[in-house]
């Protein structure tokens with residue numbers, strides 16, 4: 171695993187217009203790993219992430235496995251709580267309640283989607299905001315909107331790192347985010363705004379999307395429609411971040427952008443796969459470390 175990491179880190183993060191998410195991710199994981207060691211030295215234990223999964227969704231199982239592997243790679247403890255698909259809301263709430271007060275757990279992640287009949291919002295809202303490493307809890311979303319310190323949402327924070335890897339400053343730039351989901355579109359719009367971008371958030375009811383897009387210096391596509399964005403949407407030289415994870419007509423993984431069409435016009439672009447994808451779990455690791463540090467410092471200040 172270390173070899174793969176080093177290989178990715180050795181590759182340039184931005185070259186020939188391509189933003190290499192694997193390389194950016196590897197650099198950040200190296201820092202997280204060093205900081206995790208330092209944390210262990212002072213606290214006597216590794217940062218710890220609890221991952222809760224309910225049901226048998228194959229994609230969710232893969233995501234959980236990847237998160238556990240990533241934890242091992244940077245020297246975190248990860249604990250998996252696998253529950254049956256017919257788990258009740260009460261059982262889930264009781265598990266989260268226990269994890270909230272467990273002094274050996276820093277981050278809690280509930281893998282979505284949850285089985286039918288379970289109110290996802292209720293479950294997310296039950297996670298202690300100080301352990302909410304996905305940054306989905308309304309308290310953390312509020313902190314993000316107010317510009318207060320706290321967790322950063324994983325995929326949006328990864329997007330900001332990828333933009334930074336191009337050397338582009340967001341300040342004063344016209345930024346277009348296509349998509350307004352709570353997971354990607356809205357929070358990345360907030361982060362771009364916090365970085366002094368002039369931000370437009372588009373969605374399915376937006377009129378004149380192409381014209382708006384042609385004015386964007388930074389374009390983030392988070393729609394979920396294969397190859398919807400072609401060169402006719404792109405301002406020459408624009409930084410294009412393709413969040414979409416779709417299947418094309420041949421079943422091949424592709425983004426929201428038609429890469430072949432956009433590439434000659436843009437100034438920088440993330441590939442799919444290998445762009446935004448590798449960043450999301452890396453930002454989750456960073457948040458878990460942040461949680462561990464914050465909880466430790468709070469305890470110390472409280473004399474515990």
Ligand code: NDP
Nearest residue numbers: 325349350351354373374392393394413414415446447450
């Ligand atoms: P959602 O389905 O929740 O949101 C899609 C957004 O796109 C909505 O706001 C919708 O508008 C908008 N939209 C749909 N059609 C159009 C259109 N024709 N023109 C403009 N806007 C449109 O998706 P997510 O935000 O969860 O995910 C988006 C994509 O990113 C998906 O492909 C997903 O797989 C991928 N993804 C990748 C991640 C990664 O780590 N790489 C992480 C998370 C997501 P409206 O609100 O009006 O319906």
